[in-house]
Amino acid sequence: MDFFCISRTTPLKGQVRFLGDKSIAHRALFLSALSKGVTKIFNLPLNNDCKETIFALRALGVKIHFEQKKRDSGCVTVLGQGLSGLTKPRSPIFIKESGTTLRLLLGVLAGFNFPVKIIAGPSLSRRPVRRVNLPLRLMGAKVVARQENIDGRLEEYPPVVIEGGGLKGIFYTLPVASAQVKSAILLAGLNASGKTRVREIYPTRDHTERMLKAFQARISSRANVITLEGKKELVSPGQIKIPGDFSSASFFIVAAALVAGSKIAIKDVGLNPTRLGLLRVLEKMGLRFKVIRSCPPFSFYEPIGDLIVEAGNLKGVRVRRAEIPLLIDELPILMVAASLAEGRSVFEGVGELRVKETDRIKSMSENLRKMGAKIKIINHARRQDIVIDGLRHLKGARVKSFGDHRTAMSMVVAGLLADG
Structure with missing residues (x-):
C-alpha cells in the first residue's frame, strides 16, 4: 500500500x-452531444470521471475530438447529434467508478428506445441507484438493476439495463437532496412529451439548469420547482469555458x-x-x-x-x-x-x-x-x-x-x- x-x-x-470543475464538465459534454451544432469546450479536466463520460458518448455514436491536450486538461470539440441522434452501442458501457456519468447517462438514455447495459466498477457497484431509477420508471423508461434487501428496504445497484423512449413529463418531489438525481430527471425530460417538473425540498447545485439555459432549453425556476418543456431541440452556444x-x-x-x-x-x-x-x-x-x-x-x-x-x-x-x-x-x-x-x-x-x-x-x-x-x-x-x-x-x-x-x-x- x-x-x-x-x-x-x-x-x-x-x-x-x-x-475545470468536473461537475460542470460532465453536463457540458452531455448537452453538447444532445444539441444541434458543434461545441468547443475549453479547460475540460481530463480526470478519469470525465474520460468515462467521453468514452460513453463515443460508444453512443458521438464524435468528440481533442483540439488541445495537456497532461491533465484540454480543449475538445463535440459534434452534436440532436435530441434523437444517439445510436445503440455495440456492447455494454463500462463507466468504471464515475458516479456522475452513471446517473446523468441514465437520464439521457431514458429518452432512447433501445436497451443499454451500464456496468460499473466494484466501488460504484455498491452505491445505490434506486433514487434515479424510480423517477425514470415513472416517466416510462424500463429500468432493471441488481436488487438487495437492506434492513427490510429494497435497494438497487449497478449493473443497470435501461430501455427508454415514449417518455411523459412528470411532477416529482425529490425525496433526498441530490443535484444528480434532479439532473437525470431533467435530462430525461428533454425527450419527454409535455412538461417535466422537479420540486426540491432543499436547494441543490444548479449547474444543469444553467447549462440547459445556455443551450436554449425551455426551462424555468419558480420558488423550489424547476420546469422543463420537452421535445425542443437544444442549440449549441458554440463555445464553453469550464x-x-x-x-x-x-x-x-x-x-x-x-x-x-x-x-x-x-x-x-x-x-x-x-x-x-x-x-x-x-x-x-x-x-x-x-x-x-x-x-x-x-x-x-x-x-x-x-x-x-x-x-x-x-x-x-x-x-x-x-x-x-x-x-x-x-x-x-x-x-x-x-x-x-x-x-x-x-x-x-x-x-x-x-x-x-x-x-x-x-x-x-x-x-x-x-x-x-x-x-x-x-x-x-x-x-x-x-x-x-x-x-x-x-x-x-x-x-x-x-x-x-x-x-x-x-x-x-x-x-x-x-x-x-
Missing part, C-alpha cells in the same frame, strides 16, 4: 489555479484559513452561489476573504472570479440540515476546520455522506480521532449529526484514504497542522 508523510507547514503564500473547480479549491481555502500567517489567491474559480456553502459557513466561523468577480470569454453561464483568503482564528459553528446539500462535498474538509476551531461545531443531517465514494462519516471520524480530534456521531430518529469540539492542536498519526480522494486531501490539510 502506498503512503507518504505530511509535516507541519510554514505560512502558505502565492496564487493557484485549478482544473471554470476552476471550487471543490478542489476548498482544501486550499481551509489550509490558508488555519495556517497562521497565510494569504493566497485562487484564480478563475467557479463562484456559482449553489457551490459556495463552504464559504458561507467559514465566514460564520471567522474566515477572512475577498471575492473579485470577472467575466472570461465563453463563461457567461457560470460566475467566475478570484478569491483572496487570509488566515484567521476560526470559531465553532452550527450548520443546519438545509445547508448541507450545498456543501456536501466540502464537509470532509470542514470537519478538519471544525477540529481546530475554538468551541463546538455541529453538522446536522449529514447521512448523505455515507453513500459517497466511501462512507465519509466513517473515514473522516476515524482518521481525525487518530489525530486526537473530539468527534461524536449522534443518531436521531430521522437524521445523523456530527459534533466536533475544537482543539488547539492535532497530533501526527497514520491515517487512511479509504479509497476516497476527498478524505485523502482533507487528511493532507490536517497533516499540515499536526504536531509530530
Whole structure:
C-alpha cells in the first residue's frame, strides 16, 4: 500500500489555479452531444470521471475530438447529434467508478428506445441507484438493476439495463437532496412529451439548469420547482469555458484559513452561489476573504472570479440540515476546520455522506480521532449529526484514504497542522 508523510507547514503564500470543475464538465459534454451544432469546450479536466463520460458518448455514436491536450486538461470539440441522434452501442458501457456519468447517462438514455447495459466498477457497484431509477420508471423508461434487501428496504445497484423512449413529463418531489438525481430527471425530460417538473425540498447545485439555459432549453425556476418543456431541440452556444473547480479549491481555502500567517489567491474559480456553502459557513466561523468577480470569454453561464483568503482564528459553528446539500462535498474538509476551531461545531443531517465514494462519516471520524480530534456521531430518529469540539492542536498519526480522494486531501490539510 502506498503512503507518504505530511509535516507541519510554514505560512502558505502565492496564487493557484485549478482544473475545470468536473461537475460542470460532465453536463457540458452531455448537452453538447444532445444539441444541434458543434461545441468547443475549453479547460475540460481530463480526470478519469470525465474520460468515462467521453468514452460513453463515443460508444453512443458521438464524435468528440481533442483540439488541445495537456497532461491533465484540454480543449475538445463535440459534434452534436440532436435530441434523437444517439445510436445503440455495440456492447455494454463500462463507466468504471464515475458516479456522475452513471446517473446523468441514465437520464439521457431514458429518452432512447433501445436497451443499454451500464456496468460499473466494484466501488460504484455498491452505491445505490434506486433514487434515479424510480423517477425514470415513472416517466416510462424500463429500468432493471441488481436488487438487495437492506434492513427490510429494497435497494438497487449497478449493473443497470435501461430501455427508454415514449417518455411523459412528470411532477416529482425529490425525496433526498441530490443535484444528480434532479439532473437525470431533467435530462430525461428533454425527450419527454409535455412538461417535466422537479420540486426540491432543499436547494441543490444548479449547474444543469444553467447549462440547459445556455443551450436554449425551455426551462424555468419558480420558488423550489424547476420546469422543463420537452421535445425542443437544444442549440449549441458554440463555445464553453469550464471554470476552476471550487471543490478542489476548498482544501486550499481551509489550509490558508488555519495556517497562521497565510494569504493566497485562487484564480478563475467557479463562484456559482449553489457551490459556495463552504464559504458561507467559514465566514460564520471567522474566515477572512475577498471575492473579485470577472467575466472570461465563453463563461457567461457560470460566475467566475478570484478569491483572496487570509488566515484567521476560526470559531465553532452550527450548520443546519438545509445547508448541507450545498456543501456536501466540502464537509470532509470542514470537519478538519471544525477540529481546530475554538468551541463546538455541529453538522446536522449529514447521512448523505455515507453513500459517497466511501462512507465519509466513517473515514473522516476515524482518521481525525487518530489525530486526537473530539468527534461524536449522534443518531436521531430521522437524521445523523456530527459534533466536533475544537482543539488547539492535532497530533501526527497514520491515517487512511479509504479509497476516497476527498478524505485523502482533507487528511493532507490536517497533516499540515499536526504536531509530530
